[in-house]
Amino acid sequence: MKRSEINQKMREALQLCADHRFILPPFATWTPDEWKAKDMRSATIVRQLIGWDITDFGSGDFDKVGLILFTLRNGIFAEVDNDPLLARSYAEKILIVAENQVTPTHFHHFKTEDIINRGGGVLVIQLWNSTEEELLADTPVEVVCDGTTRQVESGGTIELEPGESVTLPRLLYHKFWGKPGHGTVLAGEVSRVCDEYLDNHFLEEVGRFAEIEEDEPPLHLLFEDYKHYYPYFDEVTE
Numbered sequence: 001m002k003r004s005e006i007n008q009k010m011r012e013a014l015q016l017c018a019d020h021r022f023i024l025p026p027f028a029t030w031t032p033d034e035w036k037a038k039d040m041r042s043a044t045i046v047r048q049l050i051g052w053d054i055t056d057f058g059s060g061d062f063d064k065v066g067l068i069l070f071t072l073r074n075g076i077f078a079e080v081d082n083d084p085l086l087a088r089s090y091a092e093k094i095l096i097v098a099e100n101q102v103t104p105t106h107f108h109h110f111k112t113e114d115i116i117n118r119g120g121g122v123l124v125i126q127l128w129n130s131t132e133e134e135l136l137a138d139t140p141v142e143v144v145c146d147g148t149t150r151q152v153e154s155g156g157t158i159e160l161e162p163g164e165s166v167t168l169p170r171l172l173y174h175k176f177w178g179k180p181g182h183g184t185v186l187a188g189e190v191s192r193v194c195d196e197y198l199d200n201h202f203l204e205e206v207g208r209f210a211e212i213e214e215d216e217p218p219l220h221l222l223f224e225d226y227k228h229y230y231p232y233f234d235e236v237t238e
Contacts, residue, residue, distance in 0.1 A: 001062055001210040006054050007219035013068050013096050020119040020186050024070060032218050035229040043236040048074040051223040057104055058207025067103045068096035075193040091194040095187040097123060097178045105175040105203040113191035116165040121182035123160040127152055128173040134201060136173060143167060173203060
C-alpha cells in the first residue's frame with residue numbers, strides 16, 4: 001500500500017468514528033514529530049502494540065481485501081501475572097469494514113473474541129469449524145449471538161445488524177465483509193489478550209501487514225511504525 005492511501009484511510013476512519021460518536025484516545029492522532037518527542041511514559045502503548053493497523057493482507061487491492069483496525073487496549077501474554085501496569089487479560093479494538101471488503105479466512109490459536117456491530121452497515125461473517133490438520137471441517141457450526149445460540153451449516157453465514165454481536169471461540173475459522181448496499185461497518189472486538197504476530201492462523205497464505213511504499217510522510221503512525229519513530233523502542237521491547 002502507498003503511505004498516501006494509508007493516510008487517507010486514517011482520515012476516513014477518524015471521520016467515521018466521529019460520525020458515530022466513537023472517540024479514539026489521544027495517541028490516535030499524534031504526529032510522527034510528537035512521537036519522536038515521547039519519553040518512557042509512552043512505553044506501554046508501544047509494548048502492548050495498541051494503535052493503528054491498516055492492511056491489505058498482501059492483496060495489493062485494499063478495497064477488495066483489507067481492513068482498518070485500531071487497538072484501544074491490550075495486554076502482553078508474558079506480563080499478565082507479573083506487571084500490574086500490563087496485567088490486562090483482555091483486549092479491545094475497532095474494525096472498519098467496507099461493503100464487499102473481505103478479511104480472509106482465519107482463526108486464532110489462543111483468543112476467544114466477541115465481534116460487535118457498533119453502527120453503520122451490516123457485517124456478514126462466514127463460519128467453519130477447523131480440523132486437527134487446521135483445514136475446514138464440514139460439520140455444523142454453533143455460536144452464541146447476544147446470549148442466543150445459533151447454528152449454521154459449514155461455510156454458512158450470519159449477519160450482524162448494528163447493536164448485534166457474536167462470540168467466536170478459538171480455532172473457529174471466520175471470514176467477514178460488509179454487506180453490499182448497507183454502508184461501511186464500524187465494528188468492535190472484545191477479546192482475550194491479542195498478539196497479532198503469533199495468534200492468527202490464515203487458511204491461505206497472506207501478508208498480515210501491508211508492505212508500504214513511502215510516497216509521503218505518515219499522517220499518524222501504525223503500530224508497525226513505532227520502531228522507526230519512538231526513541232526508546234529498542235529499550236522497551238527487548
